[in-house]
Amino acid sequence: MAKTVKAKISINGYIKDLASFFALNGKRKKWIESGSTNVDMSDPVAELAKHLHPGLITSKIVKVTDETPSTKTFTLEPTDGKKLPLFYAGQYISVKYSIDGRTTTRPFAISSSPDLAVKKNQLEITLKKNPGGYVSTFVWENWVEGATVLFDGPHGHIYYNGLRDSKHVVGIAGGSGVTIFRSIANDMLNGSGRPEKMTLVYGSSNASDIIYKDEFDALAAKSNGRISVIHVLSGDVPADWSGETGFITADLIAKLIPDYKTASFYVSGPAALYDAIEVALDKLSISHPNRRIECYGESANITRNKKYPQDNAGKTYTLTVLFGVDKKEIPAISTETVAVALERAGLAVDTQCRSGECGWCRSKLEAGSVWQRPESDGVRARDKDSGYFHPCSAYPTSDITVRVFTRI
Numbered sequence: 001m002a003k004t005v006k007a008k009i010s011i012n013g014y015i016k017d018l019a020s021f022f023a024l025n026g027k028r029k030k031w032i033e034s035g036s037t038n039v040d041m042s043d044p045v046a047e048l049a050k051h052l053h054p055g056l057i058t059s060k061i062v063k064v065t066d067e068t069p070s071t072k073t074f075t076l077e078p079t080d081g082k083k084l085p086l087f088y089a090g091q092y093i094s095v096k097y098s099i100d101g102r103t104t105t106r107p108f109a110i111s112s113s114p115d116l117a118v119k120k121n122q123l124e125i126t127l128k129k130n131p132g133g134y135v136s137t138f139v140w141e142n143w144v145e146g147a148t149v150l151f152d153g154p155h156g157h158i159y160y161n162g163l164r165d166s167k168h169v170v171g172i173a174g175g176s177g178v179t180i181f182r183s184i185a186n187d188m189l190n191g192s193g194r195p196e197k198m199t200l201v202y203g204s205s206n207a208s209d210i211i212y213k214d215e216f217d218a219l220a221a222k223s224n225g226r227i228s229v230i231h232v233l234s235g236d237v238p239a240d241w242s243g244e245t246g247f248i249t250a251d252l253i254a255k256l257i258p259d260y261k262t263a264s265f266y267v268s269g270p271a272a273l274y275d276a277i278e279v280a281l282d283k284l285s286i287s288h289p290n291r292r293i294e295c296y297g298e299s300a301n302i303t304r305n306k307k308y309p310q311d312n313a314g315k316t317y318t319l320t321v322l323f324g325v326d327k328k329e330i331p332a333i334s335t336e337t338v339a340v341a342l343e344r345a346g347l348a349v350d351t352q353c354r355s356g357e358c359g360w361c362r363s364k365l366e367a368g369s370v371w372q373r374p375e376s377d378g379v380r381a382r383d384k385d386s387g388y389f390h391p392c393s394a395y396p397t398s399d400i401t402v403r404v405f406t407r408i
């Protein structure tokens with residue numbers, strides 16, 4: 001008797017399930033018919049990723065501002081519908097050029113604050129003229145309002161991190177290296193999460209070379225003591241000059257910054273500045289975690305570097321380039337980087353920092369030897385063991401064979 005009841009319950013349940021299933025077909029049909037034909041295929045995560053990493057951006061110059069007789073600020077705005085990526089004050093972009101059929105890149109610090117990018121979808125870069133310079137000449141002749149500029153980014157590691165850095169940041173700038181501090185100073189007045197205090201020690205050759213003088217004065221005035229700028233002139237000193245003179249040394253830093261021992265140092269400027277400031281920071285026993293040194297860009301004259309093997313100067317070697325199954329032999333001048341040799345031959349390897357730090361141009365040295373500039377040698381120990389190097393900061397010291405992986 002009990003067995004019969006159990007069987008009836010199971011059969012009833014089965015028939016109910018079947019009925020519900022067939023009823024579902026009808027409901028489904030109605031739902032489909034009443035649904036929208038506009039299907040939302042957007043993917044918010046992919047959209048965010050695209051916004052953070054938009055890749056190559058096509059922009060136009062919307063404004064050119066003369067800062068000094070030899071320095072201009074260019075305001076760029078995307079024309080390809082892209083939003084400028086978010087960046088930290090202190091980072092840089094990599095500008096792509098095609099000059100006379102040769103492709104190359106140059107890193108330029110973003111001189112505007114992140115705020116301008118968020119509010120107006122614009123950013124600024126400030127360039128100093130380098131008479132006779134391959135790219136500088138092109139820029140001065142062609143970068144006018146309306147001209148197109150291609151770039152990607154942001155890149156770079158000089159930006160404030162409250163977990164890593166002290167509340168007091170000491171900026172040491174030389175020449176156009178001051179651009180990152182304009183971005184940082186403007187950003188400091190925009191909200192929290194920035195340094196509590198910044199003291200900028202800014203070295204220029206002459207008073208007429210000082211960039212953003214009035215803007216820094218105005219920022220300091222409205223910062224409630226958070227921003228101070230100390231100018232140091234190393235060349236001609238005007239009769240009415242009341243600032244510092246000479247070069248930025250350990251003694252000068254100790255005199256100007258009483259709490260230097262606990263401050264974080266950001267250094268940005270030409271190669272000559274790095275050598276001097278490294279010595280000064282060593283003398284002041286500033287630990288390496290408290291130093292951030294931005295040295296993007298190539299050395300204008302590598303033979304001035306005391307560590308460069310001087311007997312290597314004036315030679316031309318043969319560079320055998322391997323890319324996939326292609327093989328080509330080109331000349332390589334001993335005082336030019338391997339990256340420049342590749343660019344001269346129309347075989348440009350992709351670059352960003354052009355100083356050996358970021359690893360973007362990482363290539364393999366299959367044969368021969370190079371001298372890698374030690375100040376910004378970012379080649380990892382494991383890479384060195386396996387023969388990898390950074391062509392943007394390496395100079396040939398023999399005939400070499402190089403395998404490249406990225407091309408532009």
Ligand code: FES
Pocket residue numbers: 350351352353354355356357358359360361362378390391392393
């Ligand atoms: S471009 Fe950055 S390491 Fe060569």
